[in-house]
Amino acid sequence: MLKRYDLLNAVEAQGVRLTAQRRALIETIQEAKSHLDAASLLELARKRDPKIDRATVYRTLELLKRLGMIDELDLMHLNGEKHYYEVKTQKDHLHLACFNCGEIEEFTSPTFERLKREIADKNEFDIKVMRLEVGGLCKRCAARKPVLQ
Amino acid sequence: MLKRYDLLNAVEAQGVRLTAQRRALIETIQEAKSHLDAASLLELARKRDPKIDRATVYRTLELLKRLGMIDELDLMHLNGEKHYYEVKTQKDHLHLACFNCGEIEEFTSPTFERLKREIADKNEFDIKVMRLEVGGLCKRCAARKPVLQ
């Protein structure tokens, strides 16, 4: 399991106003077992504070993105055009999405870290976000499928 | 300049029906100087064949994606939620998007290729698409900005 940043403390440290809604949303993302889209996040957060609006969800996601505390993912848009969110981990990690079964695998990799350093160094690019998403067939689904077609 | 696949020939070789609209769209993407979103693609393609509809653009993009001939990009959604498209290149390449000036840099990298092989090998994942997008500040903009804030 990858180590996640502690959102609530980090947000507090930024001197951002801590409302009940933000608290509920932040706790929800922090404890989420999977990548959440805005609608699922809203649904879950309402269990903590039923009085949260969709607009607040988007505004809070925007805030957390701006502060560099969460990452936004496409996950290959396997399921509509929505985006997914997760707490940033200490090391960046990458995502493999299976076109067939929808499974998402995630992991870190020294080569990925090295690539990150190279980009920053060679291009003198000040990296704020880095997103590597791979689509294809997971081990199981690749085995199940004929190689052709 | 990265070497692009020849879409028209590749599509023909697939035994896909070649309509006037598809031809116009394919030629447009092929010759595009930049990453095109669906609306820009439509606008440009209409110069070749004025009678193309938005729905056909999306259906054709879907087709080309399925055939693995184009890539779909977010480019960090710097400008709304739309997606961008480009002809697949012989080697995959990655994209750096500057949050400040919007510039997009692209390049290939041996480390990126190596990472790709590692993912395929270690995870036994059959890679169809691989998308690495980086957001941050380009060289010029990073220099212009104070390090804090």
Next chain:
DNA sequence: ATCTAGTTGCGACTCATTCGCAATAGACAT
């Protein structure tokens, strides 16, 4: 020249995300 399955245009639709504005509530000062 005919046939037909695949493709298209159209208009209506869905779904994710954003916006404007009046009401509310953190945080800080009193």
Next chain:
DNA sequence: ATGTCTATTGCGAATGAGTCGCAACTAGAT
């Protein structure tokens, strides 16, 4: 504790990207 001020919120309406159903059309096979 109370008041003040401003950032934040809920609401409902709006936007914008992408999709769909269906009748009309056409590429390409025979």
